[in-house]
Amino acid sequence: MQPKDNLEQQIINLQHQADAETQQRIFSRIRQALNEDQKQQTAHMQPHIWSTIMQNRIIKYAAAAVIIIGVLVTVSFLGGSPDGAQVAWAKVLEAFNNVQQVQVVSNKLMPDGSTVTHKFCLRRPDCIYEDKTNSTIIDNGQERLVLFKNKKEAAFLPSRIDRFPVSNHTVFKIIGLFQNETLEGMTITLLEDESNKTTIVYTMDYIRPIDQLTWQGKAWVDAETNLPIKISAALTSTPDSPQEHLSEEGAFSYDPIGNDIFELTVPEGYKIIK
């Protein structure tokens, strides 16, 4: 894109703002016009509906229900004011900001056909629990315990939370994708046909910038909060590394997490090496 010259910039700067009164006035006129349109549509439909009702008792009740639902939807759709808008997307963002803890259980299908399970428990501001195939990591913001499962060894290390805050963890980054945050290489598209009143379904197409590896996935998110409930993804290109998992499915839970999981307790049979 070419840089804008001075005149172009000045044209961009020709901005106009509607004050609250203007906003309300235009909105009222829009609402009135839509209400009238709805009334006309209903009036136009009446003779046909009436003759149908008269013919069949079952249809009579069904049609009555349709009319009631139609009226309720119309009232709900047209009854608002611009002030009511605050609750829509703001509610989504608030829900994200209010997420204090999240648990993710992720199952990965490996090239050899085996499945590995990873569990993440994150609690803002400073607690992380990650259980992977060969290790478990617990960081409570003060200290970090790493358990090496194969060797049955445990190491106490300085916490890394100050350098890698919980809010910057990949899990929170993924959740943030549904709250208008972006990730290089990720394209998210809403799937109208598969969504319903409680769950919205998105497709996720990802090209990993570092090696151009491509993934395609789906996310099921809560329709009210846009918080993901389940995400599944599969590789759509051939990886260079034979260790790359072929597909992954993660289940998200936002229920409170108990303190015990973040306790730095060395399991029986482990040797403390540090």
Add this chain to the structure above:
Amino acid sequence: MLEDKWLIWKFNRGSREAFSKIYQKYLDDLLTLAVNLLGDAHAAEDVVQDVFIRFGKSNGGFQLRGSLKSYLAVCVANRARDIYRSGKRHQTVDLNEAEHVASAAADPVRWAISNEQQQRISRALAKIPYEQHEVIILHLQGDMKFREIARTQQTSIKTLQSRYRYGLDKLRSLLNSEVCHATKR
């Protein structure tokens, strides 16, 4: 972008919050576009109102392809063009006068043309051919690429780019001649 998809999804299911949110989100942008296309605050309000009414009627079956802002901007441009062609604007545009009228009429749109230079640009914009005026405003204020404008107007990109270039040249020359004229006086 994702927010818009989510809002449209809700809007199609009868959510008044979603409709209101879309209205609030894009009202200023669309008013800016309409005012700068027509140079008339009252006509601009009517245009934006008509666009939102038509949009509101599409509730339940609205399909968004591309950006919602561009879609609404194109609707505003189409409606403004109709008004321009039918000569229903209140005047050919004297923004000084329009601003005065606007403030006298309980400030229907708060004109943020903050300095004299911007007023001169607005006056000059009204003097160039409408096709050139329109592409300049849609490209610079509607954030629309020439490709998008070409698709909606069924015109070639080259034609639009020429209109844009000639329009800006004409604007510069109008602004320069105004400066010369003022200096001579």
